Amino acid sequence: MTRWFRSYGAEEDIWFYVEADADGWVTRQVELQGPFEKPIAAASLVEWEAARRAGTVADHETTFGATAEVCVRERDAHDPQDLTGGEFETVWRTARAACRARARARSPHGA
Known part of the structure; x- marks a missing residue:
């Protein structure tokens, strides 16, 4: 069964939002940093694996x-707080949009 949770890393001031599969492997992850919870990552394992096969991991x-x-376990997360799938999806969509916008802003063509 898929599990969604978030945990806070005080040292980095990052909220980690995690989707993990039945075996505990991270399938999607969002990282929000600082007091304004700026999205710094919204990664999908499936997409990363496809990028690896295509030779575009760096991009x-x-x-x-x-x-x-990694495989996450209760002891690996900092005071994990369970989320619903809908709560995770809301954060996921917002973070993905921010990552795409940031990439467009970096692009010399703005595409």
């Missing part, structure tokens, strides 16, 4: 970041 990670590529 993909520049735009969306990367997932933790």
